[in-house]
Amino acid sequence: MLKIFLIAFFLSKIYQTIERPLVIGHRGSAYLPELTLETQSMGHALHSDMIEIDVCLSRDNQLLVVHDLYLNAVSNVGNLYPNRNRSDGYHYVIDFDLAELRRLTIHERTIPFTNTQVYPSRFPSSSSIPFSLSTLNETLELLLGLRRSTNQQYQLLIEIKNPEYHSQYNRSISEILLSTLAAYNLTELTDPIVIQTFHIEELIHIRKNHGSRLRLVALLTWNWLNESSSDYDFYRSEQGLQNLSWIVQGIAPNMELLVNFDSNGSIIDMTNLTSLAHKYQLAVYPWTFRYDTYKGNFKELIDFFHRKVQVDGFITSQPDLVIKLLEQTTTNAMGELPGISMLLYGLIFVIYLLMKMNTSI
C-alpha cells in the first residue's frame, strides 16, 4: 500500500521537472521602446531565457542595437539632422558616427514621417523621456553585469542585419561582431550568445572561414521577400536542412512556415518543417508571437505550437504571457493542478478496491 502511494508521489514529482521551451524576448519586450536598455532589463525581469537584439553598423564601425537600417521609425533623427537623409527621405544608420547617433532620442515605433504608433497599446511614442540608442558593448555589459548581480543565466540572441548591405560599404559586420564579442571573452558554444542572420552563406562564412565556435541560428523566410540572396526554398528542403545542420544549431523560421493559418488567423494545420528540422537535430525557434496583434486565440496558438508542433522556443514580444501560458500546460507544484493529484489518489483508491475484491473472493 505504502509502495503504491510512494510510486504515485514520485510520478507527480517527475511532472515537475519537465522543462518548458525557451522563451525569447523579441527586441527585449513589448512594454518599452524596442531594443533600449530599459526594455532589455524588462525582458530579463520577465524571466526571458534570451533577449533578441539586432545590430547594424555606424559610419565609424560601431555596432548599434537597432532593428532597421534607417532611424526614422524610432527616433527624432529627422528633427536633429534635417539634411542628412538620402534621396528616399530616410536617414541611414551607416551615414552617421556613433557620437551623432548618441544625440538621438529614441521612442516607441511609429510609421516613419507620421506620429502614428505602430502598436497603439504599447508605451506612448509621444513620450518625452530621453531613451537612447544602445551600442552592442553597452548591451553586453548589461547582460554580463546582470548575470553577475542576479546569478541568473540570461542569454542574448544577436541578429546581424543584412550582411550583404553592409558589404556594399566594404564592411564585414560579422567580423566586427565577432571581435567585439571576443573582447568580452564570448567565443564558445557554452557562452550566453547566439548569432542569427537571414543570409545563410554569411553563417557558413562565420563558421568555416572565421572558425567561430559560437552557437548559430539560421533565420528562414520566403524568397520573394528578398531578405537576402539565400535560396530559402532550398534551405527549407530536406537536403538544405541537412546542410544547415553541419553549420548551425537551430533555425528561426517565420511561424507561418510551420503552421498554415486561414484569413482569420485561425490554425488550419502544421507543415512538416519542424519534424524535418528535428530529424537533423536542429532546434526550431519561430517568430514573432505578438499578443497585441494576433487576431485569433493567443492561448490556443501557444498551445498548438507547444504541444502539436513541438517547437523548441518562442520568439515573442510578451515573454511574461507566453511563459505563463506554457507553464499552465506543462506542470506545476502539486496544488495548482488538482487534476493530477486527484487522479493519483483515485488510482490508488481503485487499486485498493481491486485488492480488496481479490482477497474477498
Added chain:
Amino acid sequence: MKSSSIEVIGHRGASGYLPEHTLPCKALAYGQGVDYLEQDVALSKDNVPIVIHDIYLDEISDVASVFPGRNRSDGRFYLIDFTLAEIKQLRASERFNHQTGNPIYPNRFPLHQSTFHLVTLAEELEFIAGLNKANLDNKRQVGAYVEIKNPSFHAMEDHRNMSEIVLEVLRKYNYSKRSDNIYLQCFDIDELKRIRSELRSDLKLVALLTDNRERDEYSKTDYTYWTSRIGMANLSTFVDAIGPHYAQLYEQGNTLQPSELYYEARKHKLLIHPYTFRSDVVPSLFATFDVMLQFFLDILRIDGLFTDQPDRVIRYIESTQKLNKAVKFHSFSFGIFILSIALITL
C-alpha cells in the same frame, strides 16, 4: 503575480541588481512585480527635481572626471551646484565609495559599466504612466513612492520651496489626492506637518523614522520624541504611515519581541513600511533572508516593505501562498481518501 495585500516597494528600483535610480533599474523592478517604485528627490541648481538618493553626485556618477574642480571645499560634489543640462552629461554607476573608489555592495552590478543616466522626477513619473498603460490589459498599476530629501539642507541653500516644487510636479502627473496611487515620504517630520497643514496636501504621507544618532548634520528632527507614545499620537494626526528602520520594530536583544513603536503604530492604525530589506545584507539575528521575511511578513504582518531585491520578496510571498493552498488541498483530498476507505471497510 502575488495577490497578497503586502505592498512591495522597489527601493531605488531593483537596486540589488542594477545601478540605483536609473530607468533600467526601475524597469527591472516593474517587471519583477513591485507595487510601488521609489523616487528619492533632490533639487538641481536650476530647481529641477532629480531622482537621486544623495545630495552628492560623487558616489553614483562620473562627476569627478567630467567636472573636475567643481567640488566644494569639503571635497564633495553637490547636486545643487549643477544644472539639469550638466547632470544629463553624467554617466550613472552602481554605488561606490568616493574616496576609495570601491563598490559599497561587492556582488552587485559592476561599477562604471554600460551607460546609465540620471533622470528627473517628471521623466520617471511619465515612465511609470507609460508602463501602466502598456502592460497587458492594464491589469497592473504600479504606484509612485516619493521621498523629499533633506528639505532643511535645501532651505539653507536658498531653495526653500522644495516641497512646493515637488508637489507641483506631482500635480502635473495627476498625483494629488489620498486615493491616488502614491505615497509621499520624508525624514523631516516638521516638513511633513507643513506639507499637510500649510500646503494643504491631501496625499498619503509617510513619516520616515530613524535613531537620533543616525541623523545627518542638517536634520533637526527629534526621533526620540516622535517615536514616543506622545509623539506617535501627534504623528498620527497628520501622517498615514511610518517608515521605520526594520530594527526599530523589535526590542533590542534576541527575543524578537515587537517593540513599543510597533504597538503604537498599530494602535493609531498607521501603516508600517520599514526599510530596507536586502538579501545580500541580512542581520545575523536571522538565519536567512527568508527567515527575516517570515518574521516581518507572517509574524509582525507589516503592511509593506522597501527592498533592493523585489523578486526575492515576491517569490517568498508567492511560495507561502502556494504552500498554504497546497496544504489545504492535500489535507482535504487525503481526508476524503481516508473517509472513503473507512466507509468501505465498515
